[in-house]
Amino acid sequence: MDVLNDNTKSQVALLERTVDDYKSDTKPTWCPGCGDFGVLNAIYNALKAKGTDPKNIVAVSGIGCSSRLPFFVSSYGFHSVHGRAMPVSTGIRVANPDIQLVAFGGDGDGFAIGAGHFVHAARRNLNICYVIMDNNIYGLTKGQTSPTSDLGFVTKTTPKGSADAPLNPLMLALAMGATYVARGFSGKTKELAAMILQGMEHPGFAVIDVFSPCPTFNKVNTFKFYRDESIDLPEGYDKTDYIAALVAASKHDPYYLGVLYESRDKATFEDHVAATIPAERQTTAQVLDGLFKKFS
Amino acid sequence: MVAMAERPTITEEQTLEQRHSIVIRMGGESGEGVKSTGELFAQVAARAGFKVLTFQTYPAEIKGGHSVYQVRLSSEDLYTEGAALDILLAFNQEGYDKSYEELHDDGLLLYDDGAVTDFHYEQGGRRALALPMTKIAKGELKFELGKNVVAVGMLAALFGMDIEPINRLLTEKFLRKGEDVVAKNKQAFQLGFRYIEESFPERANYYLKAAAVEEDSIIISGNQLLSMGCIAGGCTHLFGYPITPASDIMEFLASELPKVGGAVVQAEDEIASMGMVLGASYAGKRAMTSTSGPGLSLMVEMLGLSGMAEIPAVIVDVQRTGPSTGMPTKQEQGDLNMAVYAGHGEFPRVVLAPTDVSDCFWRAIDAFNFAERYQLPVILLSDTTLSVRTQSVHKPDLSKIKLVQRVLYDPTASANATLGQSNSTPVAQHGNGTLPENDGEGDEVDIELAASRGFELYQRYAITDDGVSPMSIPGQAGGQYTSSGLEHNEFSRPRYDVINHTRMTDKRHRKLISAAQNAPEPFRAGDPAAEIGIIAWGSTTGVAYEALLEAQKQGVKLDLIAPRMLWPIPTQQLDDFINTKRVIIIPEVNYSGQYANLLNTHYRKDFVRLNVYGGAPLKSSQLLAKIMEYVKH
Numbered sequence: 001m002d003v004l005n006d007n008t009k010s011q012v013a014l015l016e017r018t019v020d021d022y023k024s025d026t027k028p029t030w031c032p033g034c035g036d037f038g039v040l041n042a043i044y045n046a047l048k049a050k051g052t053d054p055k056n057i058v059a060v061s062g063i064g065c066s067s068r069l070p071f072f073v074s075s076y077g078f079h080s081v082h083g084r085a086m087p088v089s090t091g092i093r094v095a096n097p098d099i100q101l102v103a104f105g106g107d108g109d110g111f112a113i114g115a116g117h118f119v120h121a122a123r124r125n126l127n128i129c130y131v132i133m134d135n136n137i138y139g140l141t142k143g144q145t146s147p148t149s150d151l152g153f154v155t156k157t158t159p160k161g162s163a164d165a166p167l168n169p170l171m172l173a174l175a176m177g178a179t180y181v182a183r184g185f186s187g188k189t190k191e192l193a194a195m196i197l198q199g200m201e202h203p204g205f206a207v208i209d210v211f212s213p214c215p216t217f218n219k220v221n222t223f224k225f226y227r228d229e230s231i232d233l234p235e236g237y238d239k240t241d242y243i244a245a246l247v248a249a250s251k252h253d254p255y256y257l258g259v260l261y262e263s264r265d266k267a268t269f270e271d272h273v274a275a276t277i278p279a280e281r282q283t284t285a286q287v288l289d290g291l292f293k294k295f296s
Numbered sequence: 297m298v299a300m301a302e303r304p305t306i307t308e309e310q311t312l313e314q315r316h317s318i319v320i321r322m323g324g325e326s327g328e329g330v331k332s333t334g335e336l337f338a339q340v341a342a343r344a345g346f347k348v349l350t351f352q353t354y355p356a357e358i359k360g361g362h363s364v365y366q367v368r369l370s371s372e373d374l375y376t377e378g379a380a381l382d383i384l385l386a387f388n389q390e391g392y393d394k395s396y397e398e399l400h401d402d403g404l405l406l407y408d409d410g411a412v413t414d415f416h417y418e419q420g421g422r423r424a425l426a427l428p429m430t431k432i433a434k435g436e437l438k439f440e441l442g443k444n445v446v447a448v449g450m451l452a453a454l455f456g457m458d459i460e461p462i463n464r465l466l467t468e469k470f471l472r473k474g475e476d477v478v479a480k481n482k483q484a485f486q487l488g489f490r491y492i493e494e495s496f497p498e499r500a501n502y503y504l505k506a507a508a509v510e511e512d513s514i515i516i517s518g519n520q521l522l523s524m525g526c527i528a529g530g531c532t533h534l535f536g537y538p539i540t541p542a543s544d545i546m547e548f549l550a551s552e553l554p555k556v557g558g559a560v561v562q563a564e565d566e567i568a569s570m571g572m573v574l575g576a577s578y579a580g581k582r583a584m585t586s587t588s589g590p591g592l593s594l595m596v597e598m599l600g601l602s603g604m605a606e607i608p609a610v611i612v613d614v615q616r617t618g619p620s621t622g623m624p625t626k627q628e629q630g631d632l633n634m635a636v637y638a639g640h641g642e643f644p645r646v647v648l649a650p651t652d653v654s655d656c657f658w659r660a661i662d663a664f665n666f667a668e669r670y671q672l673p674v675i676l677l678s679d680t681t682l683s684v685r686t687q688s689v690h691k692p693d694l695s696k697i698k699l700v701q702r703v704l705y706d707p708t709a710s711a712n713a714t715l716g717q718s719n720s721t722p723v724a725q726h727g728n729g730t731l732p733e734n735d736g737e738g739d740e741v742d743i744e745l746a747a748s749r750g751f752e753l754y755q756r757y758a759i760t761d762d763g764v765s766p767m768s769i770p771g772q773a774g775g776q777y778t779s780s781g782l783e784h785n786e787f788s789r790p791r792y793d794v795i796n797h798t799r800m801t802d803k804r805h806r807k808l809i810s811a812a813q814n815a816p817e818p819f820r821a822g823d824p825a826a827e828i829g830i831i832a833w834g835s836t837t838g839v840a841y842e843a844l845l846e847a848q849k850q851g852v853k854l855d856l857i858a859p860r861m862l863w864p865i866p867t868q869q870l871d872d873f874i875n876t877k878r879v880i881i882i883p884e885v886n887y888s889g890q891y892a893n894l895l896n897t898h899y900r901k902d903f904v905r906l907n908v909y910g911g912a913p914l915k916s917s918q919l920l921a922k923i924m925e926y927v928k929h
Contacts, residue, residue: 024778025746026739026789055773060575063781070778071739071790076770077778078578080571081601087568091575091583092770094559095533099579099770117571120564273559282555284527285694291524291552292691295514 022047026071035212036066038186046196057100060089062109065140066133069104083113086121089128097270103130108138111147111167122176122205124269129199133212136221143217170249173207180206181261233258317370319378323395324387326355326363333444334365342515342688343465344457345506350686351377356624371507375838386412432487442484449488456503512691518653518682523548525660532558533583535572540624541683542614545586566591570598574607580769584610589618589631596638599673603643605779608667615679617911626911627680632890635675636863644808647863649677651819651837653687665700670807681913682835705768705775738791755786763806808864815866819858826853829877842916874899879926883919
């Protein structure tokens with residue numbers, strides 16, 4: 001899927017940097033027709049629009065097809081272990097709050113093995129943008145049910161259909177305190193690029209769940225399926241209305257695409273951490289001297 | 297100021313006074329002040345000039361259950377908490393029931409008047425004395441919570457302690473709570489002190505000579521000094537999850553690290569703790585976590601990532617009795633195998649163990665230095681006994697601290713100039729114009745794009761002599777790379793071919809050769825010519841040293857070594873020792889002899905093992921008995 005490009009380029013302000021500046025020389029490892037190509041293009045365009053120097057960006061991920069994405073970006077990257085993109089991101093942001101951090105991963109990485117961390121990153125309002133490429137299946141392990149697969153979904157590990165009800169990523173994000181919650185579709189990369197740009201600019205935990213079909217292993221949730229089953233949020237939708245966002249997130253027939261919720265009312269985790277640091281720093285020697293007096 | 301009665305003089309016949317030290321145990325219901333009495337008494341005794349070493353056992357539950365606080369006093373240096381009790385202070389019946397068998401034949405039982413009713417103790421040389429601790433607190437003092445301070449006053453009088461330094465301590469300790477509180481506590485102390493002076497004329501039997509008060513003396517626990525070692529080691533960030541007996545470290549640093557611009561974050565679990573450590577370290581900070589065995593079990597996947605992606609990380613494991621939840625407040629040296637071996641695949645790591653409270657400070661600094669210098673995980677193995685052991689020690693000499701910095705990527709400098717004290721010599725560091733060919737055994741490279749950038753590529757994992765590659769930090773221009781747990785080439789691109797994996801595995805493991813050579817000096821004692829040797833590690837070192845001193849008194853020659861680096865094996869320290877002794881005894885607080893097994897894989901020696909694994913520390917008498925089995929008569 002080689003979408004947008006020229007079309008999107010005209011949408012964003014002309015900046016010094018080009019899309020190529022954000023491309024690494026490692027070629028994507030994905031199957032032909034993978035939804036993640038569209039997401040990657042949207043990311044390149046969003047990064048170009050934001051214009052941050054690649055040296056000041058860290059792309060963090062877990063493990064999975066979509067988690068390979070940091071290798072394809074010319075910024076710093078951290079391809080960690082399965083499900084742990086959020087803890088690694090937290091550590092990086094606490095260590096250096098000036099870093100532009102974008103996290104990537106799939107539905108299995110974020111909502112099965114990494115669900116516990118997702119919950120806590122959201123409630124902390126960690127100031128990062130987290131893009132989940134949601135294909136309702138495990139791709140890298142060649143086709144098993146995922147936490148967003150439908151009940152009854154037939155895969156190699158669920159030959160009689162999945163016994164698990166699907167998890168709703170957006171409702172989870174909203175319930176746990178994420179302050180920017182959006183849903184994109186890799187078939188609509190222009191809108192997706194805009195969402196990612198907003199997510200990066202949002203001061204707080206920005207979650208973008210992206211329908212990103214796996215043409216190799218998921219023959220149900222295809223590009224056609226999502227084109228038919230999803231619509232944009234209605235005109236006049238108020239993205240600051242939390243209850244409206246919960247209602248919109250709960251819909252699945254059809255699914256809503258767009259920014260469901262945005263709030264700037266909450267301080268970020270980084271703000272809270274910074275507030276614990278006294279204005280007057282001490283040297284290590286000063287701290288130790290003070291302590292030795294206490295124990296003498 | 298209450299006038300104190302004149303001190304009785306010490307006579308030659310007095311038995312206890314002859315002893316090297318006195319062991320006092322307080323026992324009672326957990327949460328009823330056993331611990332606070334013990335802690336205050338330890339501080340009081342240290343102020344009065346005594347060498348102090350404490351031991352405690354407490355139930356894993358917050359309230360209820362039996363709690364013990366033991367204080368050993370001496371005018372000389374102490375190495376263990378001691379064995380037989382000279383004095384037992386029972387706060388309740390259970391405090392008596394659980395410990396009276398451990399009293400010396402001439403021991404003294406003290407008990408809160410009325411709280412212990414059922415005892416058949418006063419026989420032979422033993423004495424029992426009811427102390428009206430609660431009665432005085434409720435009555436004359438009108439402050440029931442002052443009972444513990446009354447008790448401390450009684451004990452201080454018993455040992456003939458100087459009251460002036462103690463008064464200063466009470467002022468310092470309670471001043472932030474107000475003058476009234478200071479006055480009340482001083483009154484409590486004096487009421488206790490006077491009671492013993494007036495009603496226990498035999499007290500001189502228990503007088504112990506204090507050493508001269510040393511200016512640089514501090515009274516501090518293993519966990520506290522270990523935390524300070526982390527600060528001294530340049531740590532700025534701790535990410536952790538509460539767990540007994542390691543939480544003290546996280547709590548301690550939570551109020552200290554922000555002062556140097558750092559932070560302590562309580563994560564959602566231990567996996568997250570380690571993930572955050574690696575994130576912060578990748579971003580250039582000296583970062584750590586503190587945990588115990590169950591937490592380290594969870595961190596293992598991240599241990600492998602740290603080794604593979606070559607990200608410095610310090611993990612403090614305060615060992616407790618396992619397996620599983622085990623006995624959270626009891627002693628064991630059971631995590632050595634996990635520290636050395638845990639994780640799938642093979643990657644380098646360093647395992648260090650402090651030998652005593654003072655050593656906790658220096659080994660914590662080492663932990664950061666090794667992690668940063670070699671870009672790998674370092675596990676610092678403390679244990680329950682050491683963590684809560686409060687001891688009077690010399691203040692560490694801060695001028696002796698040497699911090700080793702991470703080898704950082706410097707695109708402007710020539711390869712050697714960037715390396716400082718490291719002998720990491722990259723074969724190719726930057727812009728050498730080479731890229732691996734697209735052979736289908738890894739991610740494909742877009743040659744056109746790479747060529748358009750002149751192949752100006754940073755080699756994050758440059759092959760070097762000592763395996764250490766200069767590391768870039770996000771924010772640094774030209775240093776971009778993607779850190780990963782996937783096997784990778786010098787450029788940090790995923791590669792799966794045989795040659796690359798072999799080279800990279802070699803490179804990573806080469807770090808251990810250099811690390812072992814730079815191991816901290818071991819603890820050494822005894823006679824190098826002795827044919828019986830003891831190899832100890834961790835807190836068992838003090839027990840071994842005490843056994844050695846006792847053996848020497850009995851005319852037995854012994855040699856003792858306690859390596860402070862357990863992995864890699866510092867063979868330059870151990871080769872001679874192991875190859876020249878007739879008998880080598882390795883005492884450990886675990887079932888299988890984990891250190892003996894580890895050394896055996898390298899030395900193929902038939903070590904004599906001494907293993908205790910009930911949850912209590914090894915006793916020097918147990919080791920001495922084992923030593924005597926091997927003495928030739």
